[in-house]
Amino acid sequence: MPVYQQEGHDAVAAIRYHPGWYARSVHANVIVFLTNPHGNPKIGDLQGGAARALDRAYAVVQFRRHTRAAYPHVYPIAADYQVSFVIGILLVLALAGRAARRALRRQATANDVVALVVGETVVVISLICLLADAFENGRFRAPLNPLVYGTFFACVLEAIARAVDHVRAGAATASSPAQPVPIGADLDP
Numbered sequence: 001m002p003v004y005q006q007e008g009h010d011a012v013a014a015i016r017y018h019p020g021w022y023a024r025s026v027h028a029n030v031i032v033f034l035t036n037p038h039g040n041p042k043i044g045d046l047q048g049g050a051a052r053a054l055d056r057a058y059a060v061v062q063f064r065r066h067t068r069a070a071y072p073h074v075y076p077i078a079a080d081y082q083v084s085f086v087i088g089i090l091l092v093l094a095l096a097g098r099a100a101r102r103a104l105r106r107q108a109t110a111n112d113v114v115a116l117v118v119g120e121t122v123v124v125i126s127l128i129c130l131l132a133d134a135f136e137n138g139r140f141r142a143p144l145n146p147l148v149y150g151t152f153f154a155c156v157l158e159a160i161a162r163a164v165d166h167v168r169a170g171a172a173t174a175s176s177p178a179q180p181v182p183i184g185a186d187l188d189p
Contacts, residue, residue: 021072028077029130031069033137034086035079071134085145088152092122095151118147 015022063083068076096119099112108116122144129140 018072024070024072025134026130028069028071029134029137031067031079031081032077032135033126033129033141034081035069035137084152085148088148089122089126091155092119092148092151095119096123118151122147 064080065083067079067081069079070076092115095115099108099115099119102108102112103116125140125144129137133140
């Protein structure tokens with residue numbers, strides 16, 4: 001325990017002495033956090049051909065963009081940040097914010113409670129990963145993938161379902177015969 005306490009004190013002292021280095025490290029952490037690691041694909045415990053097939057599918061779904069993460073005094077790390085993960089985090093935060101507003105107004109539903117729990121989980125794990133760790137960001141991010149991508153794809157599917165319902169409702173009203181209006185129904189007594 002004393003070693004960990006000393007390590008914590010040393011980390012705070014280093015941040016105070018070199019705040020610019022810490023800020024650049026946090027920036028690099030953000031890039032690594034949003035990145036799919038290079039090299040042999042490994043998804044969970046899945047390796048080999050199945051992992052490579054899933055990795056190719058994820059490359060399309062994740063809208064990867066190439067960049068580099070540059071830690072101070074360390075060689076740059078190649079990174080493919082995932083635009084869909086960024087969009088997913090923004091959706092999680094937006095839904096959690098909406099749920100918080102509803103909760104404050106005492107109008108929260110069960111879905112709002114889920115949105116709040118997912119939002120809190122994503123925020124807490126992300127902050128720990130970005131502010132207090134380096135090079136292991138993918139390990140911290142792994143449990144967030146189902147929450148973030150699940151929210152992202154649920155929103156996409158919900159938008160598609162609403163669009164289909166809207167088209168069907170429009171087609172149903174266009175194909176239904178006009179109802180006769182009784183004589184004098186439009187007159188005020």
